[in-house]
Structure formats: C-alpha cells, structure tokens
Amino acid sequence: MSTWNIAYADVAKADVVFEVGAGGYENKTVLFTQHIMQHTPTLIVQDPRKTIDAAYAEKHGGLHLRVKPGTDAVLLNTLARIILEQGWQDQSFLDQSVISSSSDIQREKNWRRRHFGMTLADYRNMLQKPLYEVANAAQFTGVPASQLQQVAQLIARPNTHGVRPKTLFLFEKGLIWGINYENVAALANLALLVGSIGREGAGISRMGGHQEGFASPVDYPIERATDTGLFGEKLPNNIDEHIANGEVKVYHVIGANPAGMTNSSQHSRDVLNKRLSQEPKVTSADTEAALAALMARIKAGGMVLIAQDIYPNLTTKMADLVFPAAAWGEMNGVRINGERRARLYEQFMDAPGQAKADWWIIAQIAQRMGFTGFDWKNEEEVFTELAPHAQYDASAVVQYAQSSGKSPYTVLQGLPNGVQLPARLEHGKLVGTTRLLEDHTFSTEVGKAMFIHSDWEGLPAQIYQQLVPKGDEFWVLNGRVNELWQTLYTHQRIPYIKQRWPSNAVEIHPADAKRLNIQSGDMVSITSDRVYTFQEGTFDQGSFTAVAYISDSVPPGVVFTIFAYPDQWMNSISPRWMHPANPVPPYKLARARLVGKGPSPFASQMSLQPRNLVP
Numbered sequence: 246m247s248t249w250n251i252a253y254a255d256v257a258k259a260d261v262v263f264e265v266g267a268g269g270y271e272n273k274t275v276l277f278t279q280h281i282m283q284h285t286p287t288l289i290v291q292d293p294r295k296t297i298d299a300a301y302a303e304k305h306g307g308l309h310l311r312v313k314p315g316t317d318a319v320l321l322n323t324l325a326r327i328i329l330e331q332g333w334q335d336q337s338f339l340d341q342s343v344i345s346s347s348s349d350i351q352r353e354k355n356w357r358r359r360h361f362g363m364t365l366a367d368y369r370n371m372l373q374k375p376l377y378e379v380a381n382a383a384q385f386t387g388v389p390a391s392q393l394q395q396v397a398q399l400i401a402r403p404n405t406h407g408v409r410p411k412t413l414f415l416f417e418k419g420l421i422w423g424i425n426y427e428n429v430a431a432l433a434n435l436a437l438l439v440g441s442i443g444r445e446g447a448g449i450s451r452m453g454g455h456q457e458g459f460a461s462p463v464d465y466p467i468e469r470a471t472d473t474g475l476f477g478e479k480l481p482n483n484i485d486e487h488i489a490n491g492e493v494k495v496y497h498v499i500g501a502n503p504a505g506m507t508n509s510s511q512h513s514r515d516v517l518n519k520r521l522s523q524e525p526k527v528t529s530a531d532t533e534a535a536l537a538a539l540m541a542r543i544k545a546g547g548m549v550l551i552a553q554d555i556y557p558n559l560t561t562k563m564a565d566l567v568f569p570a571a572a573w574g575e576m577n578g579v580r581i582n583g584e585r586r587a588r589l590y591e592q593f594m595d596a597p598g599q600a601k602a603d604w605w606i607i608a609q610i611a612q613r614m615g616f617t618g619f620d621w622k623n624e625e626e627v628f629t630e631l632a633p634h635a636q637y638d639a640s641a642v643v644q645y646a647q648s649s650g651k652s653p654y655t656v657l658q659g660l661p662n663g664v665q666l667p668a669r670l671e672h673g674k675l676v677g678t679t680r681l682l683e684d685h686t687f688s689t690e691v692g693k694a695m696f697i698h699s700d701w702e703g704l705p706a707q708i709y710q711q712l713v714p715k716g717d718e719f720w721v722l723n724g725r726v727n728e729l730w731q732t733l734y735t736h737q738r739i740p741y742i743k744q745r746w747p748s749n750a751v752e753i754h755p756a757d758a759k760r761l762n763i764q765s766g767d768m769v770s771i772t773s774d775r776v777y778t779f780q781e782g783t784f785d786q787g788s789f790t791a792v793a794y795i796s797d798s799v800p801p802g803v804v805f806t807i808f809a810y811p812d813q814w815m816n817s818i819s820p821r822w823m824h825p826a827n828p829v830p831p832y833k834l835a836r837a838r839l840v841g842k843g844p845s846p847f848a849s850q851m852s853l854q855p856r857n858l859v860p
C-alpha cells in the first residue's frame with residue numbers, strides 16, 4: 246500500500262478520524278486546524294499522552310485511548326475481534342477485494358508477503374487468542390473495555406439503514422517507531438476489515454506533516470546487501486553496524502545529522518570518533534597532501550566522513566570534508582505534501598558563499614567517478630528526467646508541457662495549487678489523482694489485498710520484553726512540539742524560538758516528580774545503562790539532560806521528551822536495535838532513570854504552563 250493515499254478533502258466527508266500515534270496539532274498543523282477542526286468529525290486519538298489532539302477529541306465528543314507504550318498492536322487487533330464478533334466487517338469489500346486463498350499469497354514474489362500474508366480466515370483465527378478478549382486486552386493495553394467497545398462501534402457499526410460509518414485512519418511515528426511491523430500491519434488490517442480504503446471520506450494514510458521530494462529515484466540495491474533477516478532474506482544494510490565493524494570506508498552524509506540522530510547515538514558518536522581518529526591525521530590544507538592522508542587513513546582501517554549540509558552541525562563538525570549545500574528558496578524544486586500535491590517551489594534568493602544545490606554536488610561527484618549522465622544544467626532538467634520514475638508518476642506534467650509548447654516548470658508555475666500525483670492527460674488536459682486505490686486494485690499478483698500477520702504472540706511479545714522498563718526506569722517517549730522543526734537547524738538560529746525552548750524538556754507526571762523531588766524548571770539527567778543492542782545481555786550507555794516540565798499529559802511511569810534537541814540528544818538512549826522484518830528502530834520505546842539536578846537557569850525563561858488547552 247502506498248504511503249499517501251487520501252485527499253485532505255476526505256476529512257470533510259469522514260464521520261470518524263482515528264489518529265494513531267500522531268500529533269496532528271503539533272506536527273501537521275494545517276491538516277489539523279484547517280480540516281479536522283473545521284469539520285469536527287468524531288475524533289479518536291490513540292496516544293499514551295494526553296496531547297492537544299487528545300484533549301480536543303475529549304472536548305468534542307471523541308475519545309482519547311491512553312494506550313500503554315508499545316502495546317498498540319494488541320489494541321488494534323482487539324478492535325478487529327469485536328468487529329468480527331458483531332459482524333460489522335465490510336463483507337462485500339472483503340469478498341471482492343481481499344485474497345481468500347493461501348495459494349494466492351504463496352504466489353507473491355516478496356518474501357514478507359509470502360511469509361506474513363493472511364486470508365480473512367487466518368486473521369479471524371489469529372484473533373481468537375485469549376489476549377484479544379476485551380477484558381484481557383483492556384488490562385494489557387490500559388484502555389478500558391468500554392472504550393474499546395465504543396471505538397469498534399464508531400468505526401464499524403452500520404446504521405439502521407445499513408450504511409457504514411466512514412473512517413479515516415491516520416498514523417505516524419508513534420506507531421511507526423514502535424514495534425513497527427506488527428503495529429502498522431494491525432492498523433492496515435483494521436482498515437481492510439471495515440473497507441476503509443480508496444473511498445471518499447474513508448481511507449488509511451500516514452498523517453505526514455512535512456513535504457517530500459516528488460521522486461525517490463533509485464531502489465535500494467537489495468541484491469548487493471549483505472545483511473539478512475528472519476529467514477535469511479536480504480535486508481538493507483544497517484549502516485551504523487557496518488561503520489562499527491570497519492567495513493564502511495567513506496561515509497557521505499547528505500541532509501542528516503547522524504552524530505546526534507541515530508539510535509543509541511552516544512554509542513554511535515564513540516564509534517565515529519574511533520573510526521575518524523585513525524592515524525595519519527590531515528595536517529596540511531594542500532589538497533593532494535590532505536587526500537593522501539585520508540587515503541592512508543582508509544588503508545589503515547579508518548574512515549572518511551563527508552557531510553553535505555546547509556548549516557554547520559555536529560556531523561559537519563566531525564567531518565573531514567564539508568560540502569555546503571543550498572537550501573529551498575536558494576534553488577528551484579518540486580515537492581509533494583501529504584496528499585501527493587506537487588508544487589513548484591521557486592528560487593527567490595541566491596545561495597550564500599560557495600553553497601551549491603545538492604543535485605549539482607552529487608552530479609559533480611558522479612561525473613568525477615566516471616559515471617555517464619549526471620549532466621543536467623538546471624533543476625528543471627532533473628525534474629524532466631525523474632518525472633516518469635517518481636514514487637507517484639509525474640510524467641504527464643512533462644507530456645503536457647511538450648504538447649502545449651511550454652517547459653515543465655512553466656506548467657507548474659501556472660498551477661499555484663499544484664497537482665495531485667500521479668497525474669495523467671485526459672482530453673489534452675492535465676488531471677491529478679484525488680485519492681489512490683479507488684478501483685480497489687492492489688499491487689499483489691492477483692490484484693487483491695491481503696491481511697498481514699499482526700499477532701502479538703511471538704516476535705512483538707519478545708521485543709516488548711526486551712524493551713520494557715524495569716525497577717526505577719521510565720519509558721522515555723519522545724516526539725515533536727509545534728514550535729520546533731526537527732534538529733532545530735534553522736530554529737536554533739532564531740532568537741524568539743530559542744527563547745521559547747532554550748533547552749530540551751521532559752514531561753514528568755506530578756506523582757513521579759514528587760517522589761523524585763523534582764520541580765518544574767529543574768534540570769534533569771536522563772540516564773540509561775540498559776540501552777538495548779543487538780547482542781542479548783549487552784547494553785549501551787547513554788544520557789542527556791532536559792528541563793523538567795511537570796504535567797499530567799503523561800501517565801505515571803512514562804516521560805516524554807523532545808526527540809531531536811541538539812546537544813541534549815534523546816537518541817543517546819534510544820535502542821540500538823532494528824525490527825528483523827522491517828529494519829527500523831523502535832525510537833519511541835526508550836527507557837531510562839531520572840535524576841534531578843536542581844534548579845536550571847531556564848526556569849524563569851521558558852513557559853512551563855500546560856500546553857494541551859483546547860478551544
């Protein structure tokens with residue numbers, strides 16, 4: 246299933262919006278304030294924290310499901326069980342559009358589908374386990390049985406005329422950066438069960454909150470990967486581990502800050518420092534001499550770090566070579582939003598100093614490595630070449646330009662509201678795609694959808710056991726606040742934003758704060774010597790500081806911190822581990838002990854008032 250399926254206009258048609266692990270107001274403010282708040286469908290928010298969205302839902306006839314961290318799959322599976330028991334599933338959709346025979350699943354080329362694909366009968370069977378009985382699930386997930394029943398009704402019970410409710414399922418990093426594979430599968434299964442796919446007002450999509458490049462030009466060269474997964478199948482290589490074991494010789498980072506942002510980043514910083522400090526050192530600014538020293542370092546087992554960024558950051562500081570890059574506004578570019586709407590973002594100023602557009606830097610390197618092509622003259626030529634290969638086909642924009650004697654950028658200039666990709670030509674007109682999957686044709690061999698194994702028993706239960714806090718440890722959830730963008734790369738340079746958030750902060754429940762003798766505004770050290778790694782019984786260590794922000798938005802035993810605050814990196818303690826079916830880390834499921842360090846200088850500077858107050 247594609248990531249971005251719905252149209253924002255679907256919110257106005259939906260009866261229910263079900264947000265799972267997503268902060269709408271904080272992180273997709275336009276979607277939340279201009280669509281959800283304008284149309285007030287019944288809002289259900291599944292989040293361990295009482296976020297702004299959760300408070301809004303409660304105030305406007307919706308529900309806050311205060312799920313225990315990491316247990317989302319159990320909750321979602323239980324909703325499916327209630328729906329099946331009541332017979333509220335969308336049977337005609339299931340009959341027409343979902344695979345019903347295991348042999349059709351076995352025809353799939355993708356090993357994940359073959360191994361984890363399920364028919365409705367398999368799914369029903371899986372849900373018979375005692376864990377998914379409402380009372381048991383309520384206890385396990387912390388969400389009352391009455392709420393589970395209510396949600397199942399809201400999202401699935403047909404009215405007296407047999408009309409089904411329209412539900413939009415929207416998810417983000419609270420689900421994705423947890424027990425990834427089963428979490429996302431459990432939600433997708435639920436959407437399938439109620440037929441919420443490719444229909445006006447009913448669908449399932451990431452909730453987004455950022456622009457994306459319109460194209461992801463190359464597939465990962467999986468045949469060249471050396472890492473393997475559960476059944477010996479190839480997985481994309483875990484770069485951090487290959488850096489640690491000495492295999493990576495040149496590490497070229499573009500638009501990322503891995504020194505702070507990889508999982509278990511304190512460990513990663515140690516590894517990077519070790520690999521980069523290999524003798525000989527570069528002692529001369531002479532290009533030939535510097536190059537010779539770097540080559541000698543590689544030969545001696547060291548590594549060379551190249552960082553390409555629009556600002557200095559921790560990674561550029563550690564780098565041997567920095568390529569200064571131009572930012573948006575300093576070059577042209579086409580990007581899509583969370584409903585695949587592609588727009589042209591035009592250059593309005595020159596890049597400073599020697600900064601160059603990323604595509605230009607990459608093209609220069611490729612040419613010097615002897616690759617042919619890479620001879621674009623400007624961004625528009627890059628767009629034209631990539632258009633047919635984009636994640637969502639943009640070639641109609643180029644065809645339309647050709648047929649009307651214009652350039653592709655001129656066409657996009659004439660479309661201030663952009664065009665929803667994939668685009669096509671209809672009677673000579675350029676037409677976008679409002680929502681995907683409307684024809685209910687899926688990307689499997691037989692063109693039907695399948696359920697995906699989302700059982701808690703087995704892998705998720707084992708993972709959870711490894712991650713769960715013990716003794717005086719807390720869950721250290723983490724995420725975004727509205728005022729701050731990512732690693733604050735621009736925001737740390739804007740005084741009024743730095744005044745609002747002069748430090749990382751940590752939400753602590755009043756009862757926990759009292760027990761630990763911590764006041765709002767105190768500096769807190771968040772420390773772990775049990776950062777989960779690949780080796781059973783072996784842990785990394787990590788710590789960071791944050792200003793205490795006492796709030797009942799978090800339940801006892803759970804704290805929440807900003808995910809990417811520079812030099813107070815929470816990833817110092819996030820697990821160095823990847824899900825073996827889909828290799829991404831459970832960033833959200835970190836754990837640590839808290840130690841109060843007394844009053845901080847920031848107490849008088851920053852607001853420590855409640856944030857989840859809603860109209």
Ligand SMILES: Nc1nc2c(c(=O)[nH]1)N[C@H]1C(S)=C(S)[C@@H](COP(=O)(O)OP(=O)(O)OC[C@H]3O[C@@H](n4cnc5c(=O)[nH]c(N)nc54)[C@H](O)[C@@H]3O)O[C@H]1N2
Binds near residue numbers: 454
């Ligand atoms: N203002 C602002 N907006 C942004 C960004 C930003 O930095 N600032 N970043 C952009 C980017 S790149 C992305 S990917 C998106 C991310 O968008 P979101 O995923 O919405 O953002 P997060 O705050 O990381 O996580 C969302 C919620 O997950 C919850 N959560 C944590 N653990 C769990 C769990 O186990 N279960 C459940 N159900 N929920 C859990 C957290 O409490 C949090 O409220 O935002 C984008 N928009």
Ligand SMILES: Nc1nc2c(c(=O)[nH]1)N[C@H]1C(S)=C(S)[C@@H](COP(=O)(O)OP(=O)(O)OC[C@H]3O[C@@H](n4cnc5c(=O)[nH]c(N)nc54)[C@H](O)[C@@H]3O)O[C@H]1N2
Binds near residue numbers: 501555
């Ligand atoms: N604990 C925890 N960790 C997480 C997450 C989480 O929720 N919790 N979320 C994950 C997610 S969803 C994300 S997106 C990542 C973000 O992690 P990163 O991608 O590492 O952080 P960013 O701040 O988005 O951007 C990195 C750099 O890109 C630079 N940059 C901006 N524009 C340009 C450009 O046009 N060209 C170039 N060359 N550089 C540019 C910025 O200056 C910045 O230094 O973090 C991930 N890590």
Ligand SMILES: [Mo]
């Ligand atoms: Mo992201």
